[in-house]
Amino acid sequence: MTATLSVPIRTRHARMDPLERQQRRLFWPFVGPALAFYVILFLAPIGYAAYTSLYKWDGMGTMQWRGLGNYEILLNDPAFHTSVLNTLKIMVIGGAATFVISFALTMALREMRGRMFARSVLFFPNLVNALVFGIAAGFIFAPQGPVNQLLRLFGVEAVPKWLSVDNLPALIIATIVWTATGYYTTIIMAAVDQIPKYLYEAAELEGANAWQRFRHVTLPLSWDVVTVCAVLWTVSSVKVFEIVMLFGGGSIVANAPVQTWTTAMYVYLSAFSASSVPKFGLAAAAAMVSLVMVGVFVVVLRRIMRRDRVIL
Template sequence: MAVSTVLPGAGRRARRAARRPESSPMERAQRLTFWPFLTPALVMFVLFFAAPIAFSGWLSFHRWDGLTEVKSRGFANYVSLARDPVFTTALKNTSLILLLGGGLVFVISFAITVVLRDMADRNFIRYVLFFPVLVNPLVFGIMTGLLFRPSGIVNFLLSHIGISDPPKWLGEQNLMTMIVAVSVWAATGFYTTVLMSGVEQIPASYYEAAELDGAGAWQRFRHVTLPLSWDVVTVCAVFWTISTVKVFELVLVFGGSVSGSPPPNTYTSALYVYEAAFSTNTARDFGIASAAALVSLLLIAVVAVILRRMLRREAVQLS
C-alpha cells in the first residue's frame, strides 16, 4: 500500500496556483522589467532620503560640532530640547503658521476659486496667481521689507491719508504677523490653482439644479462645491502641513531687518535647526540640530496622519 507524503504548505500553494489565472507574455515581461526600472529610483531614495534620516537619528544621540570627535549623549539632546524655551517657541510659531496661515490660505483660495469659476478669462488670472510660486521666498521677504520699512511705500501712502504714526511693521513685536501674512500671500496662488482644478471637474448641471431649488451662493458652495472637491481639499491640507515645517527664508530675512540674526521669539522649527547647526553666535551642535529636526518631522507626520483621518470621506463619483 503506497503512502503519499504531502509537504507542509504544498496544498496551500497548489490552491493558490489553481486560483491564479495564467499570466500573459506581456505580464511576464513586465515582471521581469520591474526591478531594473525600480532600482535606480530606489537607490536614489535610499541615498538621499532614507540614509540621511537614519544618520540624523544616530547623530541625535550624540554631540558633534563637525570638527571634533563625536561624543555619545544618549537622550540628553532630547531632554535639552524639552527644557529649551526657544525650541518651544519655535514649535508654537510653526503651529501658528500651520493653523492660522492655513486657515487664511484656504478661505482666500476658495473665495477666489468661487469668483473665478464663472469668469471667461479665468485661465489668464490663474497664471497670474500662480506666478508667485515660481519666486524664491527670499524675494518676498526683501520686497516686503522694502514696502513696509519706515521710509517705504506703505508708510508713504499712509502719510498722505493723514496717518502720521503708522505701526512699526518690521518691529520685533510684529514680525510673526508679517511672516504669516507673507506666507499666506506667497501660497494663495498655488492653492487657488489646485482647488480650481478640482472645482472645474464639477458639472455645471449640479449648480443649475441647486439654483433651481433656491440655493444661494453660500448654500451652493456648502452643498455642491465643498463636498465634490473634498479630495482636493484633503491633498492641499496635507501639502500645507508639510510645507510649514520648511518655513525658513522669510524668518531669516525679516530677522535680518531687525538685527544681525532673527530674534528668538520669531524662530520656526526649521530656523531652530539651522541656528543649532550653523550659528556663528553659539557653539555648533549637529546632535541638537538632528534631534530638533526629527522631533519636528515626527510632529508634522503625526499632524498629517491626523488630518488625513479627520478629512477622510467616501469617494464621490462625478457623472
Template sequence: MAVSTLAAPSRARIARGGPLERQANRLFWPFVGPALAFYGLLFLAPIVFAAWTSLYKWDGMGVMRWRGLDNYRTLLDDQSFHYAVVNTIKILVVGGVATFAVSFALTLALREMAGKMFARSVLFFPCLVNALVFGIAAGFLFGPNGPVNALLRLVGIDAVPKWLSVDNLPAMIIAAIVWTATGYYTTIIMAAVDQIPTYLYEAAELEGANAWQRFRHITLPMSWEVVSVCAVLWTVSSVKVFEIVLLFGGGSTVSNAPIQTWTTAMYVYFSAFPGSSVPKLGLASAAAVVSLVMVGVFVVILRRLMRRERVRL
C-alpha cells in the same frame, strides 16, 4: 477522476492570475526597485543618520561623544526652541486656515469669471518671486516713512513707527506667507474644479442654489481629494519655512534674526551652522527629528480628519 484532473490546472491558473497579471508581477520589482533604492539613499538613509547623530555630541569634525537623550532634554529647556515650535505651529494652523479660506473664496469668484486663466496666472505670480523681494518690499512699505505710514497720515490716522517690530513680525511673516501661497493652492484647486461637469452646477441653479450652496454641495465634495492633498503639502511646507523669516528679521545670518521669529528650520540651521561658535550637529539632528515627528503626526491626524468616501458620478 478525469474531471478532477482537468479542473486542477484551471484552479491553479485562476490562483496565479492571468497572463497580464503574471507579467505585471514579474515587472514590479525591476521598475519599482531602482526608484525605491534611490529614495532610500536620498531620504531614508539621511533620516536614519540624523536620528543616530541626535544621540551624540558632535561638531562635525571631531570624535562623536555619546549623550543619549540629553540633546532632546536640552530642547525641552531651550527657550529659542520653544519659540521655534510655537511659530511653526502658528504658520501651520493660522496660515493654513487663512490660505485655504482665501483660496476657496477665489475659487468661488474665478469659476464663473471671464478671463479666469489670466487671473489665475496673476495670482500664481508671487510663487515665482524670490523671498528676498518680499523682505525688501516689506522694509520699503512698512518703514517709518514708507508708503503705508504716508497713506495713514493722508487719511488722518497716526502713523505706526514700528510696523516691523519684534512683536509684529510673526503676524507680518504669516501674512506674507499666505500671500505667496494663496495663488499656488488656488491654481491646484481650480485645476480640480475645472474637471467638475458643468451640468451639476446647472442643475443646482435650476433648483435655486446660491453660490455658497453650490460650493458646499458640489465644488467642495467633488474636489475634496485634491483639497486633502493640498492640505498635506501645506503641512509639510510650513515646517520648512526659512528664508522669508530670515529676511523679515532683518539679518543676513540666522543669528541676527530675533529668536521670537524663529521656526524649527531656522533653529536646526543655527545649531548646525552657528557662525563663530562650535557647531552642534547632535542638537541640530535632535531638532530635525522632532520636526519630522511633528509633521508626521500632523499629517496622520489631517488625513484621518479629512478621510471620506469618494464622490462618484
C-alpha cells in the same frame, strides 16, 4: 498538507494571462532603482540624523555619546518652544487663511472671463525669490514708506516701526499666505473646473444660494484635491526658513530674533550659529522632532479629512 496548499497556487499562476505574468516579472526591475534612490537619498539621511541626535558633536571632533540628552535640552529650551509655536501658527493660522482666500478666489473666478490670465497673475508670487519679499518689505513698511504715506493720506497716525520684532511674526505669516494663495488657488481651480456645470444649474433650480452650492457641490467634489493641498501645506509649513531669515535680518554676523524662529530656523542656527560652537547633535534632534511632528499632523489630518469618494 504541503501538496494540498500548493495546488491552488499552481492553479492561480496557470490561470494568469501572459500580460499579468509579464507585469509581475517587470515589477522589481522597474521599482527597484526608484526604491534604491529613495533609500539612499531619504531614508539613509533620516537614519543618520537619528543616530547623530544621540551624540554631542561639533561637526569636526569626536562624537560624544549623549543618549537622549539633546532631546532633554530641547524640552527645556525656550527658544525651541518659541520655534514650535511659530511653526504651529504658520501651519494652523496661515493654513486657514490661505485656504479660505483660495476658495473665495476660486468661486469668484470660476465664471469670470479671462480666468486663466487671473490664475497666472495669482500664481506669480510663488515664482518670485523670497529675497525680493524681504527687500520689498523693507521699502513698503519703512517709516516714510508707502504704507505710512497711505495712512497719513487718510488721516491715520503712521506706525513708526512696522518691522519691529513684535510685528515680525504677523508679517511673516501674512507674506507666506500671500505667496502661497496663488499656488493653492491654481490647484483648487483645476479641480473645480472638472465639476460638471449642470450640477450647479440643478442646485440653482432647487433654490440653493452661493454658500449652499459651495457646501454641497464644490467642496464634496473637490475634497480629494483639498486633502492633498492640506497635506502639502502641512509639510511645507514645517520647512519655512528663508522668509524668516530675511525678515529677521539673520546673517553670518547676527542671528535672527528668537521671536521669529521656526523649527527649520532653529535647526539651521543650531548647526551653523555665528555666535556659538556648532551643535550638530542638537540640530539633528530638533530635525527629528520636526519630522515626527509633521508625520503626526499628516496622519491625523488624513484621518480627519477622510471621506467617501464621490463618483459622478
